[in-house]
Amino acid sequence: MNVIDPGAAPSGPTATPGMTTCTAADDEAARRWRLVLGRYAADELSVGQQDQGLERSLSYLYDREYTARGHRTGGGDRAGGGSGRSAGLGGSQPHGVDVTALGWLSEAGSLFPRETFERMQVDAVSRYGLTELLQDDTAIESLEPSRELAVAMLQVRGSLNDRAAAGLRRVIQRVVDDIVRRLRPRFATAVNGRIDRSRRSMHRVARNFDWKRTLRANLGRVDADGRMTVQDVRFSARAKRTLTWDVILLVDQSGSMAPSLLYSAVCAGILSGLPGVNVQLYLFDTSVVDMTHVADDPVTVLMTAQLGGGTDIARAVRYAEQQVRNPSRTVVALVSDFYEGGSVSNLLAGVRRMASSGVTMLGLAALDEAAEPAYDHGTARLLAECGMEVAALTPERFAEWLGEVLT
Known part of the structure; x- marks a missing residue:
């Protein structure tokens, strides 16, 4: 097996086409490592003209990591003299380049x-x-x-x-x-309403298209090759809700809940603008804060929320229980990672009482910054056994889930 020096061009009888390909790959790898390592690699790896902007932008931001660890950021010759290169991490500031935060951003x-x-x-x-x-x-x-x-x-x-x-x-x-x-x-x-397939709709829009009834209505128009000529297109009406639902949103605002809090505030704002839905919004950690008066304004909710602190889900559930007026027309949606810092037994008892009274209990497990479920599976399982439907859903799926409950 030949050993190839990545820095040497192949020459003489040992050079092969494959070695040229390998050297090109090594050059690209060296280029990438130079951008990753920054000026620490300056003695061994140079920055190409085309990469100077990338180097400058990366250094401006990520040199702060080295500064936080106590590395020098100033200039100065290397110990023992020599090339005169700086061993520090001073900002790369070519003449005429704006290295303020705004300049870096641009x-x-x-x-x-x-x-x-x-x-x-x-x-x-x-x-x-x-x-x-x-x-x-x-x-x-x-x-x-x-x-x-x-x-x-x-x-x-x-x-x-x-x-x-x-x-x-x-x-x-x-x-x-x-x-x-x-x-x-x-x-x-x-x-806004579930599909009512017993009635034909006058609103011929895609969301009301009834493909099953359309197929049945056109079965007599299938030719010898199995192709159907569709002349009778059926649409279904939507049943209108005549009673108001109370939707109580309990949103965990402990430190790990920032991604879920963002979407919860948005969902509360959207629901507040829909007919037939009365939204109550409560944020909680070890206490409960009533945000119902600004539930229609997600930005105010987010700017008011106090991320951090502990978690007492049982207290929040008890507070929600006290707000229930018509159990059979009430949905309590708990958005949390289910890591209970309070009494798990009190939490389960509260969920069991509300579920037994006819309240629809929904538990939305927290999603992390990558939209992956991140919650206490043990507590979630216990909540499910007490009558709460628990799921880890994206906001889109939550909309569909809530729609199934309310119609």
Whole structure:
């Protein structure tokens, strides 16, 4: 087996076409490692002209990781002299380049793919404290709004000054508006009424299309090749709800619940605007906060929420039980990771009482930042045994689930 020096070009009788391919791959690997390692690799790996912008943007943000660990960021010659290269991690600041947070944001946004840029924004706010981004109108408009960015900003909200908090509100508003546009049609379709297949609809729209009845109505129009000519298209009407449902949302606001809190606030806002649904919104940790008066304003809910602290689900369930007026027309939806810091026995007793009285009990398990279920399976199983339907659902599926309950 030949041993190939990645830094040497193949020559002489030992060179083969395969070695040329290997060297090209090694060059690409070296390029990537240079970007990963930064100036620590400067003595061995150079930065190509095409990568200088990438190097500058990465260094501006991620050199903060080394600074936090106590590495030097200034210049200075290497011990023993020699090349005169800096062994520190001083910022790479070519003449005429703006390396402020705004300048970094503008440059990074133009250099990296959208998903990478979104991740860098999250790191900038949540890990490296670049909250000055929230104090500049131009920077706020340059930010790429995403669920991940909103969650990261909510988690550092308590450390922001008034100006940065105002900027945060604008970013959260953009993220919420985007989610609402996507989710509102799902909730409206799911909750406004169930399909009534006993009546034909005058509203010939796709969501009312009844394919089963359409097939039956056109069975006599199938040719010898099995192709059907459809002349009679059937649509189903939607049954209208005449009674109001009370939907009580209990949302865990402990530290791990930021992603779920974001979607819960949006869902509460959407439900508040639907006819026939009376929304009550309560946030809880070791105490319960009534947010019903602003349930129709997700941004205010999120800016008011106090992420962190412990969890007393039993207290929240007991509080919800006291708000029930008509058990058979009430849904209590608990959004939590089910890690109970209070009394599990009291929690189970409260769920059992409400379920026995006719209240529909729903448990929405928390989703992490990757939209993966993250909850206490043991407590969830006990809650299910007491009469609560428990599921880990995306907001879209929650809309459908709630629609099935209310119609």
